Amino acid sequence: MDTPLSRTILLDAPAMEKPYVPGKRTEQMKYYKIDPRNPDDKVIREAAAVLEKGGLIVYPTDTLYGLGADAYNRRAVNKLFSVKKRDMRKPVSIMMPDIQLIRETFGIYPESIAGELEAVFPGAVTAVIENRLQKKIPILERHDRPGSYNEKVGVRIPDHLFCNRLSAFFSAPITSTSANISGEKNPYDVKDVIGQLGSTVDMIIDAGPIAPSRGSSIIDFTNTPYLLLREGDLSLEQLQKKLNGEITAVNKPFVITFVCSGNICRSPLAMGILRKMLAKTKYRDLVRVESAGTLPIRPQQAHDLTIEVGDINDINLRGHLSRHINREIVENSNLVFCMARDHLDYLQKKYPAHREKFVLLKQWKCRKKLTIPSIADPIGHNLDFYRETYKTIHGELKRVLPHILSLVRKYAEERGIRV
CATH class of the missing domain: 3.90.870.10 (DHBP synthase)
Structure with a gap:
């Protein structure tokens, strides 16, 4: 032999x-x-x-x-x-x-x-x-x-x-x-x-x-x-x-990352919405909310209409700069919300050891399997479409917020963190 x-x-x-x-x-x-x-x-x-x-x-x-x-x-x-x-x-x-x-x-x-x-x-x-x-x-x-x-x-x-x-x-x-x-x-x-x-x-x-x-x-x-x-x-x-x-x-924050394609429309909106929601809870100092994109593009500001919709809803996204998702971001995240199915597929294939962290925002904790589990990309559409995108993301985050807080509570208890 x-x-x-x-x-x-x-x-x-x-x-x-x-x-x-x-x-x-x-x-x-x-x-x-x-x-x-x-x-x-x-x-x-x-x-x-x-x-x-x-x-x-x-x-x-x-x-x-x-x-x-x-x-x-x-x-x-x-x-x-x-x-x-x-x-x-x-x-x-x-x-x-x-x-x-x-x-x-x-x-x-x-x-x-x-x-x-x-x-x-x-x-x-x-x-x-x-x-x-x-x-x-x-x-x-x-x-x-x-x-x-x-x-x-x-x-x-x-x-x-x-x-x-x-x-x-x-x-x-x-x-x-x-x-x-x-x-x-x-x-x-x-x-x-x-x-x-x-x-x-x-x-x-x-x-x-x-x-x-x-x-x-x-x-x-x-x-x-x-x-x-x-x-x-x-x-x-x-x-x-x-x-x-x-x-x-280590007394590290619970990190939630939203992922879309270019990190200039959907994921920054979701990041801003959840930050605003968490600011009203006792866990506001324990949770860090971030965002990233699957496309390897140069850093750029949020889309003009994303910024406008944020302003309308008292969310300041003017300082946002896009970034490409990488291994360090994935490893440091406790929960990763994907805006669409292709983002979930990308992350599961590229980072298989962390697949339990990746979820679709619309499908997560939903009792029934959705026919359309993705949130449409508003890029190329008008302000009304961006408003609807905001409304959809806000509704989904309001739905899953109790589940997010439950995870954060467990995280704090396991580590002996007082909040």
Whole structure:
């Protein structure tokens, strides 16, 4: 039987110059197909060799496909940020084989945290701990202050056999960031990776499709009680059980986002209407209402007739600027109202891990299935049509407001937020 190594495919890839220069050409990219339940040792050794040479690898994890580099190799680190088009001021997490190496590399203080780390590792968790030893690791160097290093670091021990065996064999920190362009679709399949990064990496380890995930839950262990900075695959309730209740969520607002096509007509109106409604409730300071569009157009003001209808109804939309929906907006939203069916289809296809957040405004909490669940786009119509659009959106939001408040109330209770 062929092994994954014998099925190696070599592709063209950009150069691995010293220092890395985007756009240069060099050695061929390596591709391996593996069985995630029984990864070939030869592939693990080859991946480690690529890392040692300063290359980038794409590898499977328990949440998505990751982009790996030797955290100690400055050239590899620079290449990683360049390939991802990521702001170098934004840190990336690090994959480690075990808690002992975490202790030796960064220090663990207080020592009692080691027991808490054992409770969540391996698993879909990123643990933020103090970088007490302040070793000169390029991935942790501050972009604004060269020669100084981040005081905190995010570490991961994924619940994935390939990750565990690779990190144990390499025995040094490996970057653990998504193998995509920053802000773009999360990679759950090698096709997603190639579609975004092309052949800018040096090696791809293909373990087949990964089930859509909300990502790792990020816990700040430097705070007392521990702080859940991002709720991923593991919920606050699940983590409270693992950590004996010694964790709370960041006091973040409940975010509602309205989505239409260009973000200049329907979604700004809905945003303004709901903001006005919520201003009369005790939850006005807990809920943030935003809007976005599915079309990748340059930022622009709301349509003139949208502004006029807003003025008529005491809603000021003159300062509104349109924006294109992206992964960050989706991840930060708790509930996303779509104005039409095509917006819902777009979001469900592009962000499958968050599909439970996406609802059609007209259909949500409606007892019967609607024949026409979309709100028509008023663009190109007259003021009367815009007035009717406003009336429709206002009526739907008035209908669902009790359900929205119920969700917000539950959100506050789960997080111990007093309102």
